[in-house]
Amino acid sequence: MSRENRRDCFRAALGLACLAIGLTPQMGCGLVQPRQSTALMRIGYMASTHTNDALFAAFTQRLSELGWIEGQNLTVEWRYTDGDDRLGPTFAAEFAHLPVDVIVCGYTPLIQAAKRATNTIPVVFTGDNDPVGDGLVASLAKPGGNVTGISLMSPQVGAKRVEFATQIVPGIALLAVLDDPTVPSVTLEVESLRTAAKALGVDVLDLKIATPDNLESAFRAAVGDRAGVLVVPSTNFFSSQRSWIVDLAAKYRLPTMYPIREYVDQGGLMSYGTNRRDDFRHAASFVYKVLRGAKPADLPVEQPTLYELVVNVRTMEALGLTTPASLAPLVTEWIQ
Numbered sequence: 001m002s003r004e005n006r007r008d009c010f011r012a013a014l015g016l017a018c019l020a021i022g023l024t025p026q027m028g029c030g031l032v033q034p035r036q037s038t039a040l041m042r043i044g045y046m047a048s049t050h051t052n053d054a055l056f057a058a059f060t061q062r063l064s065e066l067g068w069i070e071g072q073n074l075t076v077e078w079r080y081t082d083g084d085d086r087l088g089p090t091f092a093a094e095f096a097h098l099p100v101d102v103i104v105c106g107y108t109p110l111i112q113a114a115k116r117a118t119n120t121i122p123v124v125f126t127g128d129n130d131p132v133g134d135g136l137v138a139s140l141a142k143p144g145g146n147v148t149g150i151s152l153m154s155p156q157v158g159a160k161r162v163e164f165a166t167q168i169v170p171g172i173a174l175l176a177v178l179d180d181p182t183v184p185s186v187t188l189e190v191e192s193l194r195t196a197a198k199a200l201g202v203d204v205l206d207l208k209i210a211t212p213d214n215l216e217s218a219f220r221a222a223v224g225d226r227a228g229v230l231v232v233p234s235t236n237f238f239s240s241q242r243s244w245i246v247d248l249a250a251k252y253r254l255p256t257m258y259p260i261r262e263y264v265d266q267g268g269l270m271s272y273g274t275n276r277r278d279d280f281r282h283a284a285s286f287v288y289k290v291l292r293g294a295k296p297a298d299l300p301v302e303q304p305t306l307y308e309l310v311v312n313v314r315t316m317e318a319l320g321l322t323t324p325a326s327l328a329p330l331v332t333e334w335i336q
Helices: 003-020 050-065 087-097 108-117 155-168 184-199 212-224 236-240 242-251 261-265 276-291 313-318
Strands: 041-047 074-080 102-105 123-128 147-151 174-179 203-208 229-231 256-258 270-273 308-312 333-335
Touching: 041 087, 041 108, 050 074, 050 276, 074 087, 087 102, 087 108, 102 108, 102 276, 108 123, 108 147, 123 276, 147 276, 155 174, 155 184, 155 229, 155 256, 155 270, 174 184, 174 212, 184 203, 203 212, 212 242, 236 242, 242 256, 242 261, 256 261, 261 270, 261 308, 261 333, 308 313, 313 333
Parallel strands: 041 074, 041 102, 102 123, 123 147, 174 203, 174 229, 229 256, 256 270, 308 333
Antiparallel strands: 270 308
C-alpha cells in the first residue's frame, strides 16, 4: 500500500472513531484543533443622536477588547431617535420582537421604554441620574428585574458645579439654571443646585425649557436678570441641543457650567462631571457579563468615583475671566 493510501485509510479510520464516540473531526479526537464558537450575539442599541458617535466607538472598542467583535461574533442594531423620545417605545418593541440578546440605552425615556417592552431581555443603561427614583431598579445594590447599568448622579455633583462656577465668576448674586421639567431627575438636580447656591448666598433663576425654540429666550431672560453664570443639567434634551446652547452662551457672553466635557470641546466654558467615554466603556463591561450569562438582577448599579473639571482656555479669555489660584489645581484638563 502506498504512503498516500495509508494516509487516506488513517483519516477514514479517524473519522469513524470520532463518530463512534459522538464527535466530529472538527471537534477533535486529540489530533485536530477545536473549532471556535460561531454563535452570533445581537445587541439592540437605542440612542438620541449621531453626535455621540465617539462615545459609541468607546463602547464597541471595549467590547472588542473583551472578545465581542462587531461583524464576527456580534452584531449591533443601531436606532436613533434624533431627539424624538416618542420613537423609544417603537424601537424597544422592535428589539423585543427580533429579539436581541441585550438592549443598551443611554437616557431615562429610552431606558423606561425598554423596561416596559420586555421583562426578560437584559437592559443595560449607560447613564441615568436617578435609576431608583426613575423606577428603573429596586435599589442600586440589588436592581431586581432585568435592568442595570451606570448611575451618573450623586448629591455632591450639583454642589460642586455651583462651587466651581462661583469661583471662576466671583461675586455673583444670581445663578441661572436651565430646567427640563419633563425629567424628574432634573428637578432633583435643580434643588441640589438651589441648596448649594443658598449656602453661598446666591439666588437661583429657574429657567424651564419646553422646546428648543425656548432656549434663546431663556438666555435673554438670564442676561436680563443679570445672572452671573448659567448651569446646564445633564439631560438628553440639552445634550441634543449641545451646539446651539454653546453658541448661545457665546452670543450672550454668559459664562456657563456644563455637565460633561463634550460641551467644552465644542467651545463651552467649563464642565464638571464624569468622563462619558469611560462610562460607555464601563457599560460595555456590563454587556460582556450579560452576554456570558450574568443576570442584571445580580449586577449592582455602579456609580462613578472619578469626576473631571474641564476648562476651555480660549473661551475663558474671550469672556475676560481668569482662573483663581484656588481653582487651578483642581482642573483636570485645560482645552486650548
